Amino acid sequence: MHLLGIDIGTSSIKASVVDASSGSILASAQYPDNESAIIAPQAGWAEQDPSAWWSDAQQAILRLQHSLNLEEVSAIGIAYQMHGLVVVDKDQQVLRNSIIWCDSRAVALGDAAFDALGHEHSLQHLLNSPGNFTASKLAWVKNNEPELYAKIYKVMLPGDFIAMKLTGNISTSIQALSEGVFWDFQKDELSKELMEYYALSSDLIPEIKPLFSEHGQLKADVAALLGLKAGIPVAYKSGDQPNNALSLNVLQPGEVAATAGTSGVIYGISDALTYDQQSRVNTFAHVTYTPENKHTGVLLCINGTGSMYRWAKHNFAAELSYGELNALAAQAPIGSRGLLSLPFGNGAERMLNNTYTGARLQGIDLNVHTKADIFRAVQEGIAFAFRYGLDIMRENGMQPKVIRAGRANLFLSDLFAQTFVDVTGIPVELYDNDGSVGAALGAGIGSGIFGDPSEAFINQKQIKYLEPINSAAYEPIYGNWKQLLTQALANP
Structure with missing residues (x-):
């Protein structure tokens, strides 16, 4: 049984097929060959075109056809660059470039929200300052591009967007909302205080599903284009750093992962709702977070x-x-x-x-x-x-x-x-291993091919x-x- 993982990186898209029984990587491909550009309309701004992610993801998957029969793939998982803002209209058309993770334009908005909501309230409920995370980026669009904002049907993280292109369904997760700093950890719901302060409509937030679950089934036309089997589930979507931790079997409190790609990250697991008073390091819901099992990831x-x-x-x-x-x-x-x-x-x-x-x-x-x-x-x-x-x-x-x-x-x-x-x-x-392999293993967990996360790592070797x-x-x-x-x- 084969699993497909897609990693939506800042510099390129990587796709891998993993054999579920052995954990071995059957094939990997990357696209483009040269690093993708970051669009910087002004100093401190950073954008990318979501349609380019989708096009590059297709090309990466098509390259896998040279190595194996993709019709044997049973489930798809997605990892993606965190904190990006993607907005679409009712026809699922992208309305603007994605404001990505390293964009700084919303810093002042986030700082003002931090003061207005109260530092202790923000840290205790959001575990972070609103900073320049996704919620603040959306507020920037509302304040500076009101006509475009009025056309928004749904707000997504980058992985939600790729899942939409694969399945036609729009969904998100607690983990995605937490990395966008939309989530109230004390109440385990969308933060009413933040949404009201920024005057954002909760109707813009997609349906919330468990991270390890079916987020839609592969559309027939996309399956035919990519050589995959129609109807297989997209069963996992995670930000790149929690996914990197998953790929390294970093799932329990006290375990720590690191990566040094376009950005550098140290990511440690905690079983407490911890936060830094100055929000210099940030806490998000880990892939294993549930309201009953509050595993968080502390991210530098x-x-x-x-x-x-x-x-x-x-x-x-x-x-x-x-x-x-x-x-x-x-x-x-x-x-x-x-x-x-x-x-x-x-x-x-x-x-x-x-x-x-x-x-x-x-x-x-x-x-x-x-x-x-x-x-x-x-x-x-x-x-x-x-x-x-x-x-x-x-x-x-x-x-x-x-x-x-x-x-x-x-x-x-x-x-x-x-x-x-x-x-x-x-x-x-x-x-x-890498992010695309982690996404593939996540798909195996989310689709039930693995009974629990530990089964995905039986064959992992240092x-x-x-x-x-x-x-x-x-x-x-x-x-x-x-x-x-x-x-x-x-x-x-």
């Missing part, structure tokens, strides 16, 4: 990790592959001969109290530094940003003993993986275990980096 997000590395590649060594870039970076010494990097140039950073400092390379010596130093400094700066955020999580009671990560994106770099471990002081277990080696060497360098960040925050 750094917007500018892989995006910083991509920027450096394109501007300093576009001719090199990422593998060659990683090998080059490894030639530089620890500390990059005094060169420091702040990877914060991709929108307002929540862990920095929604401050936008821009990215920085500090201390360039024209007689000393080479490309190797630049690329090592960028990887070290990203690891330092993880450490800074992890210390915030520790302040809030998260004390990870080990972190699990997929061997993907920046964790493909042996240098980065070891630097991450050395700088944070926490061992890392690496696994051979491929590498990393322990700290050079933590003492990095500590003074991290102190210098932290001083640079303090200066940047004082003069953003």
Whole structure:
């Protein structure tokens, strides 16, 4: 029995087919080959066209046909970039580009809502400041594009949109609404106070279904186009970070996952409705959350990790592959001969109290530094940003003993993986999986092919275990980096 997982990423769409009985990956494909663009109409804004996601998802699935018969797929799961806003009319036509996760335009609106609703009320009920999350983005559309707002039939997260294109049905989940900061965790319902403050109609919210459940059946015309079997269920939809945790079997309180793609994330599971007083790290409903079993995910997000590395590649060594870039970076010494990097140039950073400092390379010596130093400094700066955020999580009671990560994106770099471990002081277990595989396994859980989540991971094997080696060497360098960040925050 085969399961199809689709991962709607910021830079590309990936699709994988997994054999449910063995857990093995039968085929994977990605589209486009080059990284998708982020549309930035103004500084601090970030948009993408949902229709392009759908087109790219189709192309990724069609590429799988070269490897196997897709008619053997029994269920579909979707993972997607979190916090994006998609709006459609009654004919299910997209009304505007999606305002995506790293867009900063709604920060001031969210801050005003935080003050008006009361900080304690917001944190206790929403577990977050409204910030620049999906609800605040919708309020921005209402305030700035009233004619368009009047045409909105339903509001969706990116995964809800792809499920709609596959099935014709529009639904959402508690988990999706929580990541949009629409959900009242104390009352386990849509937040009346937030909706009333922003003057948003609850009619815009789709039908709420359990995350692991049937969200619709594959339409016959879409099935014929993609070589799939009509009527199979879309049985799972999750934001990329909870889904990454699922893919790593991070389901129980105290377990922690990490990823370092376009953004960098540490995501820890709690069995309490915890929150950070400054909303620098955020708490959302985990994939296993139910009103009876309140598992939450405490999420640290750094917007500018892989995006910083991509920027450096394109501007300093576009001719090199990422593998060659990683090998080059490894030639530089620890500390990059005094060169420091702040990877914060991709929108307002929540862990920095929604401050936008821009990215920085500090201390360039024209007689000393080479490309190797630049690329090592960028990887070290990203690891330092993880450490800074992890210390915030520790302040809030998260004390990870080990972190699990997929061997993907920046964790493909042996240098980065070891630097991450050395700088944070926490061992890392690496696994051979990714978001599309997690989505496929989620589909197996949601469709009942697996009796419970644990069955999906019986065959999962660790491929590498990393322990700290050079933590003492990095500590003074991290102190210098932290001083640079303090200066940047004082003069953003």
